[in-house]
Amino acid sequence: MNPLLKKNTLFNFYIITFSVSFFLSALSSCKEKDLRTMEQIVKSSKETELFFVSDTPTNPSEQIADKIYLCDYEVSSKISISKQQSDSLKLALLDTTNYIYDMEKKCMMMPKYAMRFQTKKDTLDIVFSDNPCAKAIANSSHIKNLVDKDKKEGVFYVDLTEKNSIIKTIEEILAVSE
Numbered sequence: 001m002n003p004l005l006k007k008n009t010l011f012n013f014y015i016i017t018f019s020v021s022f023f024l025s026a027l028s029s030c031k032e033k034d035l036r037t038m039e040q041i042v043k044s045s046k047e048t049e050l051f052f053v054s055d056t057p058t059n060p061s062e063q064i065a066d067k068i069y070l071c072d073y074e075v076s077s078k079i080s081i082s083k084q085q086s087d088s089l090k091l092a093l094l095d096t097t098n099y100i101y102d103m104e105k106k107c108m109m110m111p112k113y114a115m116r117f118q119t120k121k122d123t124l125d126i127v128f129s130d131n132p133c134a135k136a137i138a139n140s141s142h143i144k145n146l147v148d149k150d151k152k153e154g155v156f157y158v159d160l161t162e163k164n165s166i167i168k169t170i171e172e173i174l175a176v177s178e
Contacts, residue, residue: 032101035158038138041124042093045117048086050079050170053127055110070114070125071137071155085173089115089166093126098164105159107133113170130167134160 057072068075081089092098093115111129118124124140138156160166 035096035099037140038124038126038156039094041119041122041140042090042117044119045090045124047116047118048081048089049116050081050085050089050173051075051114051116052077052079053111053114055112070116071127071139073111073114073127075114079174079177081173081177085176088169088173092165092169095165098160098166100159100161103159105133105135107135109135109137111137113167128160128167128170134162134164134167136160136166 051068051070053070053073053075055073058069058074060072063069063072063074109127109129110131111127112131114125114127116123116125122140124138126136126138129135136158138158140156
């Protein structure tokens with residue numbers, strides 16, 4: 001092989017590797033920034049609401065005005081929770097070990113639960129899926145989706161660890177309320 005071609009190929013390999021690493025790092029830092037924004041809203045919220053939601057989203061043009069939708073998923077029922085249960089949910093959401101920063105799961109989002117946090121300035125809706133894998137979608141006007149310009153601003157996707165305490169806390173609350 002021509003030494004110049006070999007050197008050029010090696011140089012291109014390093015450039016591609018650097019570019020991919022830089023992109024993944026930027027993507028990871030975007031996720032971390034959005035998670036920090038979510039954290040601020042959760043910490044400063046006065047009210048936490050817990051819901052059951054449908055497992056498929058409803059197109060915004062097909063949504064019915066008198067129904068509640070969180071991240072385009074229709075709310076089927078609201079679950080009453082105590083202040084102590086609300087604090088447990090907040091604690092689970094603020095636990096950074098529940099989130100995966102460096103990879104993206106390629107499984108379908110089939111949610112079951114959702115939460116809403118309200119502050120004076122903002123509302124944060126989070127929809128959770130635990131089957132077939134743990135994922136979440138968050139929606140807030142303070143979250144900027146920098147990764148995909150086609151998606152509406154304020155929507156943020158995050159992967160959760162397999163044995164996260166968020167879903168576990170929700171299920172513990174449901175077990176007590178039954």
